[in-house]
Amino acid sequence: MSDFLESIEYETGTAIQTFNIIEVKEHAEGFEVLLDIDLDSGYGLEGVKLIVTHEDLDAYETNDIHEGVKYALGFFDQT
Numbered sequence: 001m002s003d004f005l006e007s008i009e010y011e012t013g014t015a016i017q018t019f020n021i022i023e024v025k026e027h028a029e030g031f032e033v034l035l036d037i038d039l040d041s042g043y044g045l046e047g048v049k050l051i052v053t054h055e056d057l058d059a060y061e062t063n064d065i066h067e068g069v070k071y072a073l074g075f076f077d078q079t
Contacts, residue, residue, distance in 0.1 A: 014039050014040050014041040014043075015039070015040035016037055016038070016039060016040070016073055016074065016075075017038045017039060017040045018037075018038045019035050019036065019037045019038070019069075019073060020035065020036045021033060021034070021035055021066065021069060022034040022035060022036060022047075024065055029051075029053050029054065030051065030052050030053035030054045030055075030056065030057070031051070031052045031053075031065050031068070032049060032050075032051055033049070033050045033051075033052060033065065033069055034047060034048070034049055034050075035047075035048045035049075035050055035069070036048070037073075050069065050072060050073075052065060052068045052069060052072055056068060056072065060072075
């Protein structure tokens, strides 16, 4: 599907305004998280699947999947 987009020709990205964790499933490699995301552009994404591995959580220095999702989506504590 993304074959028609050349990253050189397009600027990408919009800020995530809010997100809601709908479901978390744990598996051997980590977690599968189902999310609804509200974008700053006014659009929303529903039923987005995010995979967060145990290695990801180690890198984020947390064992809490909810904190891991925040870090994965770019929500960093500014304290």
